[in-house]
Amino acid sequence: MPQVRIIAKNFMDMVASLPAMKLDSLYQNAYICEAILRSLPPLAKKYVVQILFFDGPVSGKLLEQWVLDDGVTKHRVAIDRLIQLRIFIEVTDKKRESSYKLNQTFQANLQKHLTNGGVLPRETMAATVKLPSSEDLDTYALEQWECFLLLLISSGQAEKPTSLSSSMMKIFQRGLLSQRDRDAPRLTEGGFQFLLMDTNAQLWYIIREYISNSEERGTDPADLISFLLELSFHVTGEAYNINTLTEIQRNTIKDLAELGLVKLQQGRKESWFIPTKLATNLSVSLTDSSSRKQGYVVVETNFRLYAYSTSKLHCEILRLFSKIEYQLPNLIVGAITKESLYSAFENGITSDQIISFLQQNAHPRVAERLPSVPENVTDQIRLWEADLNRVEITPAHLYDEFPSKDTFEAACDYAREWNGLLWEDSKKMRVVVKAEIHMNMREFLRGQK
């Protein structure tokens, strides 16, 4: 079974992989410093704040003394991360002991932030503008986002009520949809897995694709990253004048509006954008991907599934791995069956993804219980998946007719050393080894003669 898993959380890895020059210039922007600090593991955050007002380098030994013995691995992870992001600069002195120094721009920006307090990236527009209520804005964001997800599903079913621009669609097609010449686009394995992720993870996945795609469109990824992080520091539901943005940012904002991150509005003279919750949550979700929505699914021990939802999207997602039986105005009723799961497995969805989806979206009434999804159901889902992979195929080579017991045994030991021994029969002196060590084995046997 091919294991293609989309990892959605490593946006910061992407930032870390930027060239040093770019990274240093990113830190010129105070908001990025703040967002990046927030994305760090707790211990790393603590180190930064603790030595924020130190001028000289701090020795690694001193830092290590701050953690208890069982926190040493956490200490390593924190230090590695800080160095990777060039927040800590390693200095090695004559005695080969490494000490760390904070990146100067980063340090200066954060110091300023601490003493002066946070300031908004840009001023809100005057109160003359009529703002939508926060509920309206939330529904707007949700609608846009669901519309986008539905599009993913339904493009697999070849209907096209496209409201998204084709440029955006192309980005998503790369990872999530595959289109053969004349067929309608189909969801890839990644696409199916994508649908089961929680909203924040999905959002970051899209953003990541969007950014890695930006070079083809002639935009600097660093600019985009800084703009997106900055966006998350705006206040939800306030209007910001679009004229304060650069050309590139204006184009980006249009794309983001299609995803529901911002709402664009046009006045008589000028236009403005209003960030929604999706946008302001961007930097929150960098650290934890735990969804904080209310769940809606109840799974019973008899494999029946009740989803209290009116959303077409939820229905489509559940259809990915269960048989939907009927739909009432506020309730979707289905069953998890062997057939429905097999079709999910064929699409490349794994049992773990299904189970974690059910757990994450458990209805509040059952979410309090442990386990929120009945154990017999989760076990059965795993068993059915295991049923599909009863036989494991490994390419191998068989050796027989060994001249002597000694050569046979030496050959077995050799194969064991390379971790390639699959089966041996010492009576008939036959041995099966993995195909990848066949060449080494042949060399070895030649040498024995």
Next chain:
Amino acid sequence: MTSVPSKLYSDDVSLVVVLLDTNPFFWTASSSLPFSQFLSHVMAFVNSILLLNQLNQVVVIASGYNTCDYIYDSSSDASQLGPENGKMPSLYSNLLQKLEDFMIKDEKLGKDQSQRAIKSSLLSGSMSMALCYIQRVFRSGPFHPQPRILCLQGSPDGPEQYVAVMNAIFSAQRSMVPIDSCYVGAHNSAFLQQASYITGGVYVKPQHLDGLFQYLTTVFATDLHSRSFIQLPRPAGVDFRASCFCHKTTIDMGYICSVCLSIFCNHHKKCSTCGSVFGQAQSDTSSASDLKRKAPET
């Protein structure tokens, strides 16, 4: 009894309730650390808590010598951000404005009852307010940050508040809210030592008050999750002395009601709390065995 709240936020999101001692008697007498300087350390600390996580929340409660009040709440602050505040960041302008109002109110209340010569600040009141706030957060829904209380105290303990403070401490213990304390006064505070000891918080009495900010960020900015693997100052010794219920003085030895455990500094005929009638007081030589001794733990 409230149930222990379930954690649904990620572990390092915290709600810090800062109890700020604004007692004018203490601050006018304190020469090593003027109040303005103290305040700027605290504000930088509040900023650093808010910086660490977008979901972090800080509430500041001022405890004066006559009253206490909320002077800052970061969760309601966001809506007030705007250009009308001018160039001053909202944290400062809001907090300072409220603090000034509070001080004036505190002073007015003091004038009405000037015959009472109370020099300690109302720690019990602000602690109870903090706990009420935290209970409200617990009940607000399944998603809430991990709360903790930080007492920034300078004025000496008020023995007359003993019962109220202890009650607040025990209710904090029951709802698993650690009370951290940073004492900037001259002598150690027995109340705060006990509070931190009982609730599993940290008690620190900074040696160098110039570096107060560094103490605050190093020790008190640590979220509850990280505390399991970070070295924090351990208590060097806790003063467990109690105050008597009759004259509100701190005592080493005293009489304890065997029914309700009330503490008295001298012999009474009847317990003032539960009404039990005590037997005859014995002569001084034999009464030594009846006296319960509460000594500081080493």
